[in-house]
Amino acid sequence: MTQAEFFDAWAPETARWSRWAKPLLFSYMSRSVAGGANDVSIRESQESNRLLRGQLPPADGPTGLIVDLAGVLSVRAGLMLAEMGYRPVPLFNSLPSPQPDGLKSDTADVLVDMREVISALQDNAAHLRTLSITADAPPAFLLDSRRGGDQEAAPVRPGVFDNRSVSMPTDFPSGHYIRTAGVSRVVVVREHDSEPASDLAQTLMLWHEARIEIYIYSLDNPNPPRPSTIAVKGGFWRTIYRFLCSLAGPDDFLRGSG
Amino acid sequence: MSLDFCKWDPQVQDTSTLAPFTVLMQASRWAELCRLAEALARETEAAERALLVRTDLHRVLAIPAPLRRALREVLSRNETPALVRVMRFDFHWTDTGWAISEVNSDVPGGFAEATELPRLMAQFHAGAKPADHPSGHWADAVAAMMPSADQTVALIAAPRYVEDQQVAVYLARCLAARGVRAALAAPEQLLWKDRRAFLRWSGGGSLLPLAGIVRFYQAEWLPARSRGDGWIHLLAGGRTPVTNPAAAIFSESKRLPLAWNALGIDLSAWRRLLPPSYDPRQVPWRNDDGWVLKSAFCNTGDAVAIRSLMSTREWAKVCWYVRLRPGRWIAQRRFQTLPLDTPMGKVYPCIGVFTVNGRASGAYVRLSSGPIVDFRAVDVAMLIEPDAAQSRGPIP
Numbered sequence: 001m002t003q004a005e006f007f008d009a010w011a012p013e014t015a016r017w018s019r020w021a022k023p024l025l026f027s028y029m030s031r032s033v034a035g036g037a038n039d040v041s042i043r044e045s046q047e048s049n050r051l052l053r054g055q056l057p058p059a060d061g062p063t064g065l066i067v068d069l070a071g072v073l074s075v076r077a078g079l080m081l082a083e084m085g086y087r088p089v090p091l092f093n094s095l096p097s098p099q100p101d102g103l104k105s106d107t108a109d110v111l112v113d114m115r116e117v118i119s120a121l122q123d124n125a126a127h128l129r130t131l132s133i134t135a136d137a138p139p140a141f142l143l144d145s146r147r148g149g150d151q152e153a154a155p156v157r158p159g160v161f162d163n164r165s166v167s168m169p170t171d172f173p174s175g176h177y178i179r180t181a182g183v184s185r186v187v188v189v190r191e192h193d194s195e196p197a198s199d200l201a202q203t204l205m206l207w208h209e210a211r212i213e214i215y216i217y218s219l220d221n222p223n224p225p226r227p228s229t230i231a232v233k234g235g236f237w238r239t240i241y242r243f244l245c246s247l248a249g250p251d252d253f254l255r256g257s258g
Numbered sequence: 259m260s261l262d263f264c265k266w267d268p269q270v271q272d273t274s275t276l277a278p279f280t281v282l283m284q285a286s287r288w289a290e291l292c293r294l295a296e297a298l299a300r301e302t303e304a305a306e307r308a309l310l311v312r313t314d315l316h317r318v319l320a321i322p323a324p325l326r327r328a329l330r331e332v333l334s335r336n337e338t339p340a341l342v343r344v345m346r347f348d349f350h351w352t353d354t355g356w357a358i359s360e361v362n363s364d365v366p367g368g369f370a371e372a373t374e375l376p377r378l379m380a381q382f383h384a385g386a387k388p389a390d391h392p393s394g395h396w397a398d399a400v401a402a403m404m405p406s407a408d409q410t411v412a413l414i415a416a417p418r419y420v421e422d423q424q425v426a427v428y429l430a431r432c433l434a435a436r437g438v439r440a441a442l443a444a445p446e447q448l449l450w451k452d453r454r455a456f457l458r459w460s461g462g463g464s465l466l467p468l469a470g471i472v473r474f475y476q477a478e479w480l481p482a483r484s485r486g487d488g489w490i491h492l493l494a495g496g497r498t499p500v501t502n503p504a505a506a507i508f509s510e511s512k513r514l515p516l517a518w519n520a521l522g523i524d525l526s527a528w529r530r531l532l533p534p535s536y537d538p539r540q541v542p543w544r545n546d547d548g549w550v551l552k553s554a555f556c557n558t559g560d561a562v563a564i565r566s567l568m569s570t571r572e573w574a575k576v577c578w579y580v581r582l583r584p585g586r587w588i589a590q591r592r593f594q595t596l597p598l599d600t601p602m603g604k605v606y607p608c609i610g611v612f613t614v615n616g617r618a619s620g621a622y623v624r625l626s627s628g629p630i631v632d633f634r635a636v637d638v639a640m641l642i643e644p645d646a647a648q649s650r651g652p653i654p
Contacts, residue, residue: 004261020269023265023266023268027262027264093420095442098441099430099440100430100434100441100442101434158446158447159447161442162417162444162446166419169271170271173271174272176272
């Protein structure tokens with residue numbers, strides 16, 4: 001399969017949510033070395049899949065998902081959710097290599113190793129294409145919970161390429177769009193029972209303001225999804241954020257080239 | 259665009275950022291834009307050279323204090339040599355002819371959109387062709403500066419921001435296609451020895467000597483880094499060439515017009531094309547919708563304010579910022595961009611003309627639904643058609 005075919009398998013043109021799929025990792029695929037998921041991660045993902053199947057609603061419309069799991073687990077969960085009828089939408093934004101022409105299999109000189117994620121996307125593309133997912137199936141946005149790095153396991157240090165990434169509200173559709181598509185609640189799937197990461201929380205707060213219900217489901221808690229407390233905390237933190245913005249002025253919060 | 263040319267943000271929230279159609283410009287009009295852009299580039303570099311020694315004017319441009327100190331070091335230690343000089347002038351077709359809103363002279367973006375998108379769309383338009391290929395000219399210029407084969411160039415971009423990294427990766431691939439080894443890095447990966455740059459590599463175990471550095475990292479962000487990083491060598495006293503050089507800081511400031519009269523040089527193209535610009539304390543911007551306010555180092559239109567386009571609350575916030583720090587803003591007379599009828603409806607085109615080492619090299623064109631070009635603007639391919647072709651819109 002070519003890069004375009006891999007990407008089309010994960011983001012077919014006819015699917016409503018494909019526009020938001022991030023092409024970054026796919027643009028490295030033809031030059032990557034296939035690593036494949038190792039046995040441990042397959043066993044772990046099988047366990048995760050069992051938990052997911054038990055507690056998440058079927059893909060019949062009003063529920064969308066954000067899967068925020070570690071690397072290849074997120075991809076495997078996305079594939080399992082596709083089998084349930086959801087449309088997986090990869091939103092992985094970490095550059096896999098500092099070299100523009102691909103990856104070297106014998107170096108891991110990056111903070112967030114994306115090789116297994118790339119392999120998992122490749123390895124499962126053909127199977128994904130065989131699934132009958134409707135064009136307007138509800139979305140399962142896939143994030144890598146390792147995107148912010150792990151200061152203990154892989155500290156920022158000279159010589160290691162900093163390929164950490166952040167999840168931005170502009171990576172997702174707006175709350176208004178979500179609602180008009182018939183999605184009225186979103187379940188965030190996490191490994192542990194805690195509130196979403198601060199970057200994702202910005203998106204969720206905006207969706208909450210658009211009257212989307214936010215729930216949390218964790219793999220280490222077999223109970224059904226619980227309402228997120230983001231609505232309670234969100235107002236407080238947004239007030240703080242806005243106050244800080246008012247002190248700093250617009251320039252200090254801008255990024256991007258001209 | 260996404261897979262081959264690193265356009266990794268084709269969708270920004272609910273907006274698709276690539277237009278499914280093309281805009282056409284007549285050849286003579288494009289030639290006119292090229293002449294104007296090249297004149298502006300000459301004047302810009304002349305102004306930058308003059309400002310290097312006029313340290314009394316650096317505060318007028320709202321250059322942050324640590325950068326002002328760095329620029330004074332340029333005088334004592336010489337400016338780090340330039341690898342390539344690239345700028346992008348944003349043109350608008352108005353009811354009184356061409357006008358420019360600004361120059362992006364420190365870290366201009368839009369290379370892939372200006373080079374690859376027109377090339378891809380040209381196959382659907384017989385008789386029309388891309389204006390040029392800025393990425394190719396830029397990469398050729400960098401490659402020509404390499405002292406020998408198998409040299410390494412580092413492209414410095416801010417970590418975690420894909421909108422910057424995608425441009426750096428794309429340019430790195432352009433360099434790699436010309437036999438120049440290119441690698442992305444964050445500023446902290448640079449090591450300076452005897453004022454020459456090395457790249458820390460493979461967990462810090464290797465040091466790669468660098469033949470050049472592409473700084474895709476705004477100069478005004480550098481002072482936030484530790485001085486021990488050696489970032490000063492990107493601007494002053496370094497022996498490894500950098501693009502863009504330190505002097506770009508002067509023209510990146512939107513307050514540059516406030517220093518013109520003190521320079522005593524010919525800036526006739528700038529004066530003709532840029533709307534009148536003043537310190538906010540000199541004009542009645544609060545009660546006159548004929549003014550647009552810009553912060554000195556804004557980009558992507560996010561710190562550009564027009565009263566009639568904002569809510570009362572947003573305008574009150576701007577008024578507060580400007581009253582608090584008027585020296586960090588510029589008030590500019592508004593011009594009336596003529597809209598274009600497109601399948602998207604009425605849009606306002608902004609034509610960003612690139613110059614590479616002073617030569618016009620192509621255009622990055624964006625369409626916005628309002629007068630301000632911000633992150634919601636849509637990228638569109640512009641093709642050049644012979645003058646004999648019938649005009650398609652208000653851009654003749």
